Amino acid sequence: MDLFIGPRKRLVEHLREKGISDERVLKAIEKVPRHLFVPETTQAYAYDDTALPIGYGQTISQPYTVAFMLEKLNVEPGHKVLDVGTGSGYQAALLSELGADVYSIERIYPLYEEAKERLANLGYDNVKVFYRDGWIGLPEYAPYDRIIVAAAAPQTPEKLLKQLKIGGIMIIPIGDEYFQKLVRIKRIGENEYEKEDLGPFVFVPLKKGKE
């Protein structure tokens, strides 16, 4: 029996009150067992609307932030999605619930391994996890309909822009260690991109290279 059904429903109601209205995103959040993506010692807080530590100096993002990003990403079933910064794998699981074929990359080896095993155990067969650097992306499976980045960069990695389909959308936090804003980028031509500022948020940095 899943003792967390109630708390998960309450989290969904809270997100609704905060302005999330995409029913598919809310349904995915109601379904994915976030408590299985955080360390056992913090499971009691898994359905609070807060980021939590997952080790190696990293965090699972705040549910509101993830919901907001997913709402703005407009994922449709069958989309090929590049998820940069696997972390716990929670966001990858939500993307999978939205019907995407997910390619998720992580630069910290133990996090990569843990997330890969966790997602496989939970039956998320349409998520593939890779040990890669987000500054380089995953060119062998490009182009992607959607790219979502869970760590902030001073500027958008050029290689990721090139891995986006024409007509595709990328959501990425841009900024330094003190201030970051979420940006939605639409690739409208070979070398043409349309940018929209989605407001300030807090993210860990998109680091260079692998660990």
Ligand code: SAH
């Ligand atoms: N989507 C994650 C959020 C994790 S926080 C979740 O749902 O849990 C951001 C993650 O991005 C961290 O795990 C961090 O290690 C990773 N990251 C930071 N820089 C990266 C890079 N250059 N390439 C790949 N992953 C990176």
